[in-house]
Amino acid sequence: MSDAIPVDLHALARWMDKEGLGKGPLEDAAMLGGGTQNILLRFVRDGRTYVLRRPPPHLRKNSNDTMRREARMLAALAGSGVPHPALIAACPEEDVIGAAFYLMEPIDGFNPTVALPELHASDPAIRHRMGLSLVEGIAALGAVDYEKAGLAGFGKPDNYLERQVARWQGQLESYREFPSWPGPEGIPGVAKVAKWLEANRPAAFEPGIIHGDYHLANVMFRHDGPELAAIVDWELTTIGDPLLDLGWLLATWPQGEGPAAGAVGVRPWEGFPSADELVEHYRARTSRDMSHIEWYGVLACYKLGIILEGTHARACEGKAPKETGDQLHASTVGLFERALRWIG
Numbered sequence: 413m414s415d416a417i418p419v420d421l422h423a424l425a426r427w428m429d430k431e432g433l434g435k436g437p438l439e440d441a442a443m444l445g446g447g448t449q450n451i452l453l454r455f456v457r458d459g460r461t462y463v464l465r466r467p468p469p470h471l472r473k474n475s476n477d478t479m480r481r482e483a484r485m486l487a488a489l490a491g492s493g494v495p496h497p498a499l500i501a502a503c504p505e506e507d508v509i510g511a512a513f514y515l516m517e518p519i520d521g522f523n524p525t526v527a528l529p530e531l532h533a534s535d536p537a538i539r540h541r542m543g544l545s546l547v548e549g550i551a552a553l554g555a556v557d558y559e560k561a562g563l564a565g566f567g568k569p570d571n572y573l574e575r576q577v578a579r580w581q582g583q584l585e586s587y588r589e590f591p592s593w594p595g596p597e598g599i600p601g602v603a604k605v606a607k608w609l610e611a612n613r614p615a616a617f618e619p620g621i622i623h624g625d626y627h628l629a630n631v632m633f634r635h636d637g638p639e640l641a642a643i644v645d646w647e648l649t650t651i652g653d654p655l656l657d658l659g660w661l662l663a664t665w666p667q668g669e670g671p672a673a674g675a676v677g678v679r680p681w682e683g684f685p686s687a688d689e690l691v692e693h694y695r696a697r698t699s700r701d702m703s704h705i706e707w708y709g710v711l712a713c714y715k716l717g718i719i720l721e722g723t724h725a726r727a728c729e730g731k732a733p734k735e736t737g738d739q740l741h742a743s744t745v746g747l748f749e750r751a752l753r754w755i756g
Contacts, residue, residue: 417441418469419453420509427508431501433515434458450647454518462500466513479512480504481566482646485621486516488561493552495640521632521641524678529635536683541638543685544693546631546661549640551697554620554654561621567651569619576711577609580718587725594728599721599744601752605714608755614704617653624648626657627664627676658694659708662687663716663747673746674717706754713751717744 421438428434434457444452449468454461465482467475483502490499502514522529524542532538558566584602587593596602623630623643630645665687666677678684685693695702720740727737 417443417453418451419464419466421455423509424464425457427503428457433462433501434460461518462515463497463518464513464515466509466511471511476506476512478647479514481649483512483514484566485563485646485649486514488558488563489556492556492561494556495549495552495642496646497642497644519632519642519644521634523629523632525629525676528678528680531636532633532638533680536680538638539678539680539683540685542633543690545633545639546628547658547690547693548697549631549643550623550626550654550657550661551694553623553643554657554698554700556621558619558621558651563621563651569651569653572619572652573613573617576715577606580715581606584718584721587722590725590729590731592728592730593725596721598741599717600748602748605710605748605751605755609707609711609714612704612707614701614707616701617655618700619651620654622650622652622654622657624650624657624660626660628678629676653708655700655702655705655708656712658691658705659710659712660716661690662705662709663712663750665690674713674743674750675746710751710754713747713754717747717751720744720747 419441421441425438428438436458438455438457441453441455444454444463451464451466451468453464453466455464456462465479467479480502483499483504486496486499487502489496497519498517500515500517502512503509504512506512524532527533528539532542558564584596588595623646625645625648626643631643632641633639634641664674664676666675666681666684667687691702691705721744723732724737724741724744726732727734
């Protein structure tokens, strides 16, 4: 183990020996970039390429449980129509390399927020189809029978929508443990958005799998066309209301010519579908009641904005980089401003 490769490769090789996953040394080990602090390590053993995913070196309270949940979800999605990284093996124990981890197949694809290949950058029609295939990914996910997939007990769907506002109000209040944080007064319309969400909450929903953080930065597309190669970063996956994934996409979808604060976009943006097109494409692929879809977009703005504000609160206390904190606070403000426009 080294600073460059923060995984004990010898311990990993011994574990793989016991699991029957090839023989010999682990070669060509290299870190992969990602949207989170989790470690992604690509390596080759016995002619086969693997990608290891484990929590960051400085574990958070729920880091190991998150890895176990991710592995369980990927295992459950095997054979489904949902594009996802194929799970090879999982190690729920923490004593092999110091944390729970799993191994998955590498994805032959690219993340569009990093850069578009020439094929995709040169053709607005391909970019339009990229947006539609993005919707098809969560439509397929929401259609999975989670109980038949072995995910009963994976989440708590009872009163899922009723719990949301109070849950995230409590999260926002918890940031007061950082005395230097100026408080929620710096976020426009927090109370107004919460009140609107409570007053307009859908009366019922059909439980299903949600990804929990669905936007353009958490997917990979195929190099040879506009279709999804895989949905990645399953840290927030649970059983809840799948329409929240569509709401999350709407909350982060650029409006007009390109990204604004809180949005997750791509350059060039010309050709990507409008938010209304995304909704109609999803509507054609689901039996769920779509009459309250605006509510899910507002909830996504509320929830994501509060999550991002946590880094700003930590940055105010010197526990996260100030530049990152300022940037994410601007995203929080942008998300709440979008929510306020939607509710009028």
